Amino acid sequence: MKEIKILALVGSLRATSSNHVVVKHLARLAPDEVDFQVYDGMGKLPLFDDSETTPPAVQDLRDKLSAADGILICTPEYAFGVPGALKNALDWTVSSAELVNKPVALITxxxxxxxxxxxxLYILEALSARVADDARLLISFIRAKLKNGEVSDGDTLRALNTVLTAIIREARLSKAEASSHH
Ligand SMILES: Cc1cc2nc3c(=O)[nH]c(=O)nc-3n(C[C@H](O)[C@H](O)[C@H](O)COP(=O)(O)O)c2cc1C
Incomplete structure (x- = not known):
């Protein structure tokens, strides 16, 4: 039985993306009781338009975020900023509030x-997400830390382990809190 659900959002839509390599590594590393899924609709989300109606793809994203006990964001930087696809997905959650008090891990x-x-980190603060100190990781020079489609750098492997442990701990805590309130 999978006790804890983690949903990963990846900010790169590139087929051979380093961020996907990182997330695949984490998915393999996740213990048996963790259901680790990667959200696969990022590239097909409509652009945020602040309208009253909810497109089906957006409802699907919101349902998946709600069902998850923890979210893991893994993303590159484009032009000194947050990739548009990821920012767009996050903007769709502002009014519906799926990330409020939700444990989130951030890997850039x-x-x-x-x-x-x-x-x-500012955006997640605006969304009132819970980002634990040990669930934040910046990996610079990412491409030099991969080899043959795998994470190969020792320090990076250790740091990823720490972030995964942190988000599972936070997700478990938040799930326990939620069940004690109902
Ligand atoms: C349009 C574009 C802009 C980029 N701008 C930045 C940048 O501002 N800062 C940075 O760290 N890397 C930048 N990069 C390099 C990315 O970090 C690098 O391509 C990385 O591998 C992308 O992640 P991915 O491998 O998961 O696709 C940029 C890449 C592209 C394609």
């Missing part, structure tokens, strides 16, 4: 990535 895996990482 990029060439540099400092600015997108900092911007995302």
């Amino acid at each position: 895996a990029s060439t540099g990535g400092e600015k997108a990482h900092a911007a995302l």
Whole structure:
């Protein structure tokens, strides 16, 4: 029985994306009791338009976020900012509030990535998400830390382990809190 659900949102839509390599590594590393899914609708979400109606793809995203006990965001930086696809997905959750009090882990895996990482921490604060200190990781020079489609750098492997442990801990805690309130 899978006790804990983690949903990963990846900010790169590239087929051979380093961020997907990182997320695949985490999915393999996740213990048996964790249902680790990668959201696959990022590239097909309509652009946020602040309308009253909810497109089906947006409802699907919101349902998946609600069902998850923890969210893991893994993203590059584009032009010193947050990739548009990821920002668009997050904007769709502002009024529906799926990320309010939700445990979120943030991994920015990029060439540099400092600015997108900092911007995302502000965005997650705006969304009232819970981002534990040990669930934040900036991996700069990401491409040098991969080999043959796998994470190969020792320090990066250790840091990823720490983030995964942190988000599972936070997700478990939040799930226990929710069940004690009902
Ligand atoms: C349009 C574009 C803009 C980029 N701008 C930045 C940037 O501002 N900062 C940075 O750290 N990397 C930047 N990069 C490099 C990405 O970090 C690098 O391509 C990374 O591998 C992308 O993640 P992915 O492998 O998961 O697709 C940029 C890449 C592209 C394609």
